[in-house]
Amino acid sequence: MAFEGTSTYVVTDALRLAVEAAVTLQRPLLVKGEPGTGKTLLAEELARSLDTRLITWHIKSTTKAHQGLYEYDAVSRLRDSQLGVEGVHEVRNYINKGKLWEAFESDERVVLLIDEIDKADIEFPNDLLQELDRMEFYVYETDQTVRARHRPIIVITSNNEKELPDAFLRRCFFHYIDFPDRETLQQIVDVHFPAIAPRLVSQALEVFFDLRQAPGLRKKPSTSELVDWLKLLMADELAQEALYQRDPSKAIPPLAGALIKNEQDTALLERLAFMVRRQNNGPRR
Template identity: 80%
Template sequence: MKFQGTSTYVASDSLRLAVNAAITLQRPLLVKGEPGTGKTLLAEQLAQSLDTRLIAWHIKSTTKAQQGLYEYDAVSRLRDSQLGVDKVHDVRNYLRKGKLWEAFEAEERVVLLIDEIDKADIEFPNDLLQELDRMEFFVYETGETVKARQRPIVVITSNNEKELPDAFLRRCFFHYIAFPDRETLQKIVDVHFPGIKGELVAEALDVFFDVRGIPGLKKKPSTSELVDWLKLLLADDIDLAALRERDPAKAIPPLAGALVKNEQDTQLLERLAFMARRGTR
């Protein structure tokens, strides 16, 4: 089955091609792009389109590669041995399976998401090279090798906060999700808000791209923030005239907190408005 997107996820031709190429090559799909462009959502929708289970491993700065395989709780075993608990004789009772182990032992082919891999230590990707390549790993405590029953479809996301090692990149199929053009954003809006007035969308997109185009903006608003903003505009029944306002002295759009997410960018909009007001005096 080929991935074609879903009724709730608009995938570009290049993204569909990348997903299907990674599946054909049996390589992890490494997806980069601006935050909010749908990288994590891609894995969720891929699992839905293939009618299979999603196993998500969300990476933090403290996450270690070993945690994706398994963790051995030696402290609990020591405590149980002191208390004379029967299960202490079987070390398997103290192994906590990680997301890779869960994906490897699944009877069906699942989608394994390794989300925001660049948050972890620089050595994290290299520590998973063999396991993702061979689809197996060794459990030292039991002397067994865990092999994937069905090779999972692996989706790895990155916000490009760190450079990933070349050895890791060689084993992946790479795709960069470019920021959607206006036509694609229109399709995304139509998916989320069927029946929304075309005039409102047109004006909202004008404002949205105006904000994204402001020089010096620290964080440009993303696709997900556009969706949130439109939801608020509809909920608050914002007058269309408020969006059509193009007075530079009113540089901050209504409900801007959905689009602008830090004080630096808010102050930038306020300075632009202040300078515009001074210029009209």
């Protein structure tokens, strides 16, 4: 299977090969990288390129592995039995299917995204090992085995908030999405804004990379934030002029709220700008 990206998603050679390797090996593709580098979007665009359905399981700190398989709603069944509701003796009526079950019973091969797996408890990945390996699981309440009709393409994302177990890592094909270089960012911008002025892109990328290289920055601006910033700049001619005439001794670029997301980084940039002004003015006599 060749994944060449889509009209709205630029894929590097390394990422393309990683997708192909994971599909060939029939293993989940574990993707890490800075926030905003397109990890989640990869699964969405992969499903789009294959013209198939995307099933997304968003992981939270309270998520348990069995929720991806199914949940038995015993409380509702007890309540219905007290009320004399019809069908209460049929256990199947109280089985809520999870995202893995949904992917396994699909009539077509789907893309299954397990998003931000590192948010869950450390045991969460290990609790899914058998199901992801064998592509089946057992439902005790109904005495049935659910097997995948078609092996889904599984994309798992992680923001590196915690280490994943070795046993889980052995069963995945791993790829780290490096932050795009200037040439790749240019391609991404061209995809989103084909008619954008070259001067605006050039100046914006210059400022963008300067911000990312600022020492001590708590949150570096991401690719998605660059796209948002450019969209705002294109709609505001005054902001464009302010960008073109930007003084290095001024801390914050126009419409910087799309790039800088906390007050600590704002204060840091202001301090750095003050140091530039002080250096340019020279020592007082």
